[in-house]
Amino acid sequence: MVRTVRLAVIPGDGIGPEVVGEALKVLDAATVGTGLVFEQTPFSLGAARYLETGDVLTDDDLDAIKGHDAILLGAVGGVPGDPRLVGANIERGLLLKLRFELDHYVNLRPTVLHAGVASPLASPGEVDFVVVREGTEGPYVGNGGAIRVGTPAEVANEVSVNTAYGVERVVRYAFAAASERPRKRLTLVHKTNVLVFAGSLWKRTVDAVAAEHPDVSVDYLHVDAATIFLVTDPARFDVIVTDNLFGDILTDLAGAISGGIGLAASGNINPDGRFPSMFEPVHGSAPDIAGKGIADPTAAIGSVALLLRHLGEPDAAASIERAIAADIADRGDRVRSTSEVGDAIAARIGS
Amino acid sequence: MVRTVRLAVIPGDGIGPEVVGEALKVLDAATVGTGLVFEQTPFSLGAARYLETGDVLTDDDLDAIKGHDAILLGAVGGVPGDPRLVGANIERGLLLKLRFELDHYVNLRPTVLHAGVASPLASPGEVDFVVVREGTEGPYVGNGGAIRVGTPAEVANEVSVNTAYGVERVVRYAFAAASERPRKRLTLVHKTNVLVFAGSLWKRTVDAVAAEHPDVSVDYLHVDAATIFLVTDPARFDVIVTDNLFGDILTDLAGAISGGIGLAASGNINPDGRFPSMFEPVHGSAPDIAGKGIADPTAAIGSVALLLRHLGEPDAAASIERAIAADIADRGDRVRSTSEVGDAIAARIGS
Numbered sequence: 144m145v146r147t148v149r150l151a152v153i154p155g156d157g158i159g160p161e162v163v164g165e166a167l168k169v170l171d172a173a174t175v176g177t178g179l180v181f182e183q184t185p186f187s188l189g190a191a192r193y194l195e196t197g198d199v200l201t202d203d204d205l206d207a208i209k210g211h212d213a214i215l216l217g218a219v220g221g222v223p224g225d226p227r228l229v230g231a232n233i234e235r236g237l238l239l240k241l242r243f244e245l246d247h248y249v250n251l252r253p254t255v256l257h258a259g260v261a262s263p264l265a266s267p268g269e270v271d272f273v274v275v276r277e278g279t280e281g282p283y284v285g286n287g288g289a290i291r292v293g294t295p296a297e298v299a300n301e302v303s304v305n306t307a308y309g310v311e312r313v314v315r316y317a318f319a320a321a322s323e324r325p326r327k328r329l330t331l332v333h334k335t336n337v338l339v340f341a342g343s344l345w346k347r348t349v350d351a352v353a354a355e356h357p358d359v360s361v362d363y364l365h366v367d368a369a370t371i372f373l374v375t376d377p378a379r380f381d382v383i384v385t386d387n388l389f390g391d392i393l394t395d396l397a398g399a400i401s402g403g404i405g406l407a408a409s410g411n412i413n414p415d416g417r418f419p420s421m422f423e424p425v426h427g428s429a430p431d432i433a434g435k436g437i438a439d440p441t442a443a444i445g446s447v448a449l450l451l452r453h454l455g456e457p458d459a460a461a462s463i464e465r466a467i468a469a470d471i472a473d474r475g476d477r478v479r480s481t482s483e484v485g486d487a488i489a490a491r492i493g494s
Numbered sequence: 495m496v497r498t499v500r501l502a503v504i505p506g507d508g509i510g511p512e513v514v515g516e517a518l519k520v521l522d523a524a525t526v527g528t529g530l531v532f533e534q535t536p537f538s539l540g541a542a543r544y545l546e547t548g549d550v551l552t553d554d555d556l557d558a559i560k561g562h563d564a565i566l567l568g569a570v571g572g573v574p575g576d577p578r579l580v581g582a583n584i585e586r587g588l589l590l591k592l593r594f595e596l597d598h599y600v601n602l603r604p605t606v607l608h609a610g611v612a613s614p615l616a617s618p619g620e621v622d623f624v625v626v627r628e629g630t631e632g633p634y635v636g637n638g639g640a641i642r643v644g645t646p647a648e649v650a651n652e653v654s655v656n657t658a659y660g661v662e663r664v665v666r667y668a669f670a671a672a673s674e675r676p677r678k679r680l681t682l683v684h685k686t687n688v689l690v691f692a693g694s695l696w697k698r699t700v701d702a703v704a705a706e707h708p709d710v711s712v713d714y715l716h717v718d719a720a721t722i723f724l725v726t727d728p729a730r731f732d733v734i735v736t737d738n739l740f741g742d743i744l745t746d747l748a749g750a751i752s753g754g755i756g757l758a759a760s761g762n763i764n765p766d767g768r769f770p771s772m773f774e775p776v777h778g779s780a781p782d783i784a785g786k787g788i789a790d791p792t793a794a795i796g797s798v799a800l801l802l803r804h805l806g807e808p809d810a811a812a813s814i815e816r817a818i819a820a821d822i823a824d825r826g827d828r829v830r831s832t833s834e835v836g837d838a839i840a841a842r843i844g845s
């Protein structure tokens with residue numbers, strides 16, 4: 144039986160194309176002979192495309208992407224401070240636009256400290272949690288504005304928008320995820336003592352859904368306290384559910400304590416299946432090391448594993464995850480090129 | 495020459511009274527014989543007062559506090575989940591209300607990893623920076639609201655308000671602080687790629703004030719990236735300037751990497767001198783260990799040093815800071831009571 148998956152591939156800028164190349168190599172190794180066939184469409188999007196054509200993401204691009212089953216993205220963004228990019232905001236116009244237009248309301252960011260990886264923490268303990276970050280609301284909605292710009296009387300506002308509709312669906316997803324994990328523990332992170340309206344909505348929603356999941360134990364942390372526990376006792380976390388901005392902050396910190404965002408994979412998921420979900424490393428385009436073949440493709444490869452799991456192919460996903468873990472355990476201090484890492488992980492698949 | 499300082503003392507809840515007792519003991523030791531006299535007015539404020547009288551902070555309280563030169567606060571907040579406190583929100587009604595009413599636009603949070611203190615980081619390096627957190631704007635203004643509460647159509651918004659007036663004054667304070675430090679380095683932390691209106695105001699303001707301070711080197715980090723550097727290379731920071739919410743998050747993380755918020759002192763400062771500034775440990779009321787005499791009073795004592803520096807008494811401030819550093823260097827694994835720590839630090843003053 145052949146199953147054909149239409150995969151939109153957005154290599155993007157900087158190290159994006161390099162790490163995506165390795166991720167596709169491993170995807171191939173993990174699916175060859177399984178009947179799973181990936182029909183790939185490359186999309187040229189990012190700072191490079193913008194500099195060439197002035198387009199960030201056209202309606203045609205968006206429509207074409209929507210015709211796919213899933214998306215693999217490398218990284219987008221030009222050289223910081225490039226004067227030609229001033230006003231472009233590739234992150235908002237491309238990355239966030241895709242997340243919003245494709246209703247990626249779950250931003251899934253697993254954090255595992257693999258054996259053999261050095262953490263900046265002295266005694267990290269067993270780190271294995273997943274952050275379920277809301278992806279379509281909060282202060283990310285673009286609902287800001289300013290008056291009297293450039294004068295001493297300027298006022299610049301940003302609005303965090305939170306809806307029962309949006310909060311409930313991501314909270315349900317997080318409970319379902321917690322329910323399937325051995326420890327069955329969910330932590331809501333917010334700042335309910337200051338952001339009282341949004342906080343109250345999140346808190347009430349978690350309380351209501353918790354009643355349907357007596358198997359899951361629930362606790363709550365203010366976001367400031369959560370950063371403390373992430374460095375003093377990260378092993379306490381199992382599933383964290385939180386808003387878009389807090390999730391952004393916590394997952395970079397989570398990446399750091401688990402060995403660097405060079406290893407952190409993520410999925411921007413539309414669980415309804417109405418739109419293609421998008422998988423990407425948490426790291427950025429790192430223009431300073433682009434083109435040198437030294438970027439670590441592990442996070443991109445891990446994102447392919449998340450993609451396969453999302454597509455309902457847990458065996459292929461697990462084969463990649465095992466290969467990554469085995470490769471990492473063996474790394475030591477060796478310096479390898481981007482393609483050497485990709486080759487090594489691909490070679491371990493199925494072995 | 496006698497200088498009389500009218501000091502409002504708010505011991506507060508939980509461990510607040512215990513640590514404030516030690517802080518006043520050390521204040522006494524540091525100022526006895528110097529001609530500096532503290533006329534103390536105790537204010538009974540916090541969860542305990544609320545439970546007794548139903549008041550959080552009356553207009554009379556506020557007026558009386560305004561008649562003082564400075565405020566020392568322990569910690570406020572009752573037992574989490576106490577049903578009698580539902581709807582009270584002591585933090586907003588008392589702590590934040592004081593910060594806003596007294597125009598504490600600089601929330602000063604020094605972070606030092608003292609010799610002898612165990613950091614959760616494996617190799618922290620030399621950690622010595624100060625966070626200048628804006629205290630009167632951002633998402634803390636209380637400008638939120640909700641409609642259709644409790645229905646599936648609920649919408650809950652929170653507005654972050656940022657003004658040129660508010661941003662410029664705290665940025666100026668931060669540059670002045672950076673200018674006086676050996677490394678003369680300032681890092682703006684924000685999320686300019688997402689919060690584009692507020693971010694642009696902060697960025698333009700820092701750029702403009704930087705032009706007046708050619709001696710200060712300036713860089714910028716997104717808040718998510720800043721959390722990474724706080725655990726991988728905290729030694730890179732000298733002065734961080736940031737908004738109210740990001741400052742809240744970063745300073746708890748900063749406290750954690752430098753040995754715990756049990757050591758972290760802070761000042762809520764009105765640099766104009768129109769209102770009394772308020773000094774408080776970063777930690778909370780910790781009801782779980784209250785009344786046992788085991789809370790660490792070091793952060794409260796450090797807050798007294800900040801208070802003295804703010805009052806223009808750098809010698810007395812430095813004597814406390816030296817005594818704290820010496821005590822910490824000597825601590826080892828000894829378990830001491832709250833008053834033993836206070837006694838030990840007081841005894842070192844002037845020695």
Ligand SMILES: CC(C)[C@H](C(=O)O)[C@@H](O)C(=O)O
Nearest residue numbers: 234235238239391687688718
């Ligand atoms: C690039 C930026 C807009 C993005 C975000 O803030 O979500 C990034 O930090 C991330 O976490 O994927």
Ligand SMILES: CC(C)[C@H](C(=O)O)[C@@H](O)C(=O)O
Nearest residue numbers: 336337367585586589590742
């Ligand atoms: C108690 C709370 C309102 C407060 C804040 O968020 O500012 C605290 O976390 C702090 O950092 O002083």
